Amino acid sequence: MTSPLEQKKIKLTGPSMVTANRTWDGVVIYRTAQQGWSANLADAAVVRTSDEARALLAESIADDVGAIGAYIAPVDVKDGGKIAPGNLREHIRSEGLTIDLLPVPA
Amino acid sequence: MPLVKDGKIAADLFVHVPEGAELPGDGAILVPAARFLEDPEALLKRAGKVGVIWPNNRDLDDLVPYLDRLAAVALVFPIFRDGRAYSQARLLRERHGYDGELRATGQVLRDQFVFMLRAGFDTFEVRKDSDAEAFASTAKRYSVFYQPTGDGRLTALHRRMQLRHSESAGQ
């Protein structure tokens, strides 16, 4: 596998974050500005230049034990600084399924 | 890089001679296929054992004529998910009757040991020390095998048929 860092030049289309899945249970996680991970999108570090993005991705990938499949994804920064997923895929990862499931008794 | 030979960590008596490098005067050497094929007779005549590193995308036909004079054949796993050398190993052992050292080189990790043993490898250039140390326990991980290969292990089907015969003989 080629490291995502080597794959191509990092081009951002707008504000971005780094997201991955937690190794032991697969839960969706976001890289924070404190060099850690959070399951809450609101805690994601937002980057705006390709150098920032590269640095954030590099430290994310370096945590091979804690996280898997780290990549850069777009975010929308709303008025007041609130972060929202920047595309449908990230919306689904953050908010969950868009479909009705069969009723499962609790 | 540790070497496992015949189930144990062992000293590697062979020197890998890279493409273009000068040959040592004596001692056992492993040379790349292209180099070997330039002048096989000269190499085979030199003092010291000669083995060949055979790439996994080259037909074995060119190697077969020299098998009985080679001290080792090393087959290559450029990445561990490239499995061409498993076929080459079985062909060398089961079709061409090669019974010298058959070495796995490249990305050789613990989780391939059983497959490699079954395909006929007996020597392993293992990437990690921890994997080499785990060789003996890993090799024993499986006791049931569904396919016949040249390694002589009985298949599940064989054992069932034997059981069946002994049962019917006992009646």
Next chain:
Amino acid sequence: MYAYDELDRTLINERVSEFRDQVKRRLSGELTEDEFKMLRLQNGVYLQLHAYMFRVAIPYGTLSSKQLRALARIARRYDRGYGHFTTRQNIQFNWIKLAELPDALADLAEVGIHAMQTSGNNMRNVTSDQWAGVAPGEVEDPRIWSEILRQHTTLHPEFSFLPRKFKIAITASEHDRAAIKIHDIGLRLLKNADGETGFEVLVGGGLGRTPFIGKTIKPFVHGRDILSYVEAILRVYNQYGRRDNIYKARIKILVHELGIEKFSREVEEEWKLMGDVGLTLDHSVVEEVRSRFSYPAYEKLPHMPDELKQAAHDPLFERWRKNSVFPHKVQGYSIVTLSLKPVGGPPGDATADQMDAVADLADKYSFGEIRVGHEQNLCLPHVAKRDLPLLWKALDRIGLATPNVNLVTDIIACPGLDYCSLANARSIPIAQELTRRFANHDTADLIGRLHINISGCINACGHHHVGHIGILGVEKNGEEFYQITIGGRADEGAQMGTLIGPAIPYAEVADVIEDIVEAYLALRDRPEELFVDTVKRLGVEPFKERVYATR
């Protein structure tokens, strides 16, 4: 049913402990993800959008009630209370934790189920006709041969690192329910002129980015030689299949690039050189495997029991019976399909409670046996006709008596962008909306047999190419769009559908499908002419016109 013996049990337990060790090494950091990825894939563990996904094999689609209850337990204990049946006789759990997977596998091993080779570049779960062993007119039970192949392909030392995944399917009926023509190897069981069992061998079928219908490589391979012949195909593929480009690595590309004649010569040569390598299946060996399949002790029952005559007065029962109940080879018995396609539900999903309930019904009415078909439905293969009315009521109570088998709402769909990390667009909500549009069963009956297949990306897990109507999700500028094909089919007359025109946006898909169906109803020359036959007769033009004239 095939009963595992001590050797089979030992092997899967050894596999579980190996995987437990691999997971432990991964979680401790001894294995990198790069190293671990292939190892987890070889055991059916993917990383999807929300979590790990765990795919469990149901070889040739046969399950015992005990096994189905174990699957229900996995859904409850380790997942979110449901599972998803796939087009290749597997079940997937979507929310599993890596750290708990070894325990889940150990639980499954207790009932003789595993996840070996349900992903990765190896020989995948061997699939077959879900009606195997009970279909009238079948040559012989293909599961015997499926089991022989299952064993032979499991942890194969030579073919566990192939250029790409490799799928084998077997059918023994004239009507192909196993979709053998879209498999890497398709096997059609038949008898030669001397009455000996053998196989027509097809090779190089597959969907995905470059779809191909499989070609016959050998019209008859004797049963005793089938393992060595398959081994010869695999050996040629392992050595010459492309490894430079993942999209060109399947055997279909090798067959296409060499041409079937040259490819078959290569295989033939390899097969001859192999000689006797212990792969010949003597009669006694086949009989040994056959002897470990158990068959129900059927009763002698009337063709038309009183219970059925009485129930015939209930139109709802009759509708279900005509739709979901199929002829059995034994008089007085039926094969019953359980639709996993309720209106508004995700196609192929079943809750743990439904699985338990089906297991109970199988014990009561089907000799404890359940089948899984590639259409993502379940099946009870041995139901006495006198029990049909009671079974129907019980199925209805648990939501598994939707009378839509083979109809427009019996949709095959991949998980799509709701779950899958490869998907470009969602599949399930499209399917759900279509089932609501066609929820009226009278309308669906009027339309007749019509297979809709939906894939959320070009990898084609929803087999869209071979749907009578195929829907393929693509992404355009961050929006979901869908390409529509018509005229495909997956059976013995397998062919790819034809694209009708430019992709349409998410919101318009259901309208477009309604337009296509309305066009068909107006164009068919008689009610018995199936959608796919009307397309064949008229081509795509009239449908295209109807869809795009006003758009």
